[in-house]
Amino acid sequence: AILGSTYTGAFDDVKVLNDKLAALNASKGLDVRIHVDGASGAFVAPFLYPDLQWDFRLPLVTSINASGHKYGLVFPGVGWLVFRNAEAMSPELAFHTNYLGSDQPSITLNFSKPASAVLGQYFVFLRLGKQGYAQVMQNLNEIAHYLRDKLVETGHFKILSKDVGVPLVAISLLPGKDGKNRFYDEFQLSDRLRQSGWTLPAYTMPPSISHVKLLRAVIREDFSRALADKLVADMNRAIDYLDHHFCVTEEQVKEYGQHVVDDFLGKGPHIKPPKKSKFNGVC
Secondary structure, eight states: OBBSOTTTOBBOOHHHHHHHHHHHHHHHTOOOOEEEEETTTTTTHHHHOTTOOOSTTSTTEEEEEEETTTTTOOOSOOEEEEESSGGGSOGGGOEEEEETTEEEEEOSSSSSOOOHHHHHHHHHHHHHHHHHHHHHHHHHHHHHHHHHHHHHHHTSEEEOSOSSBSSEEEEEEOOOGGGOOOSSOHHHHHHHHHTTTOOOOEEEOOGGGTTOEEEEEEOOTTOOHHHHHHHHHHHHHHHHHHHTSOOOOHHHHHHHOHHHHHHHHHHSSOSSOOSOSOOOOOO
């Protein structure tokens, strides 16, 4: 199960999965357990959604991984793999080293590595505590909702992220004015935003819905409402630029044909269309 989708930040319903898997195990005589990939969400859910059942409260959840350098608020790179108990960990995951006369079992990927990230995580645990983490996550969630509302107000975007999930905002472009097709996509908008200093990555969704494109803004602890306002303003400027410059995606050329290009040139800021029989879809 995934607690925090890469694309939209959504949480899988681990409790429903647990209940259905328990019924399947009972009917088929199986013993299938659940691993929760909480790389992003495991440091979010306990503080924003304490009543959400996704962890060891569910009997079939056997292991959980979390990234300390994401919402654990520590510098890269440190991650955690937590098992329900010693019996839940396969002995094959550990290797044993005879070191200074004693057996040293380890399940780390490397036998020897710096401990700075571990110490950093320990310090943040002590410094913030449960209450401090809850305050940080609540603030991130409020800013994510603020940014989402401001983007909706522009009329340019459809929200793809969920209310319950990782503090991020995932969006896709709506059709342009009067419902007409835009002559650029999320990737070109992302590229334009880089000129204003923003790294707002664009993605295509998984293969079954790969036609859906999105932009994703991950809200971190140093992202404020003032920065959210600046991002929205820069996005409006980028869209205005793309609306007034020739920009056609390869997919649109294939789908709509040359007449779409000609129609756009006729409505754009050009005095008259250039005398060319072929145009390059470059933004």
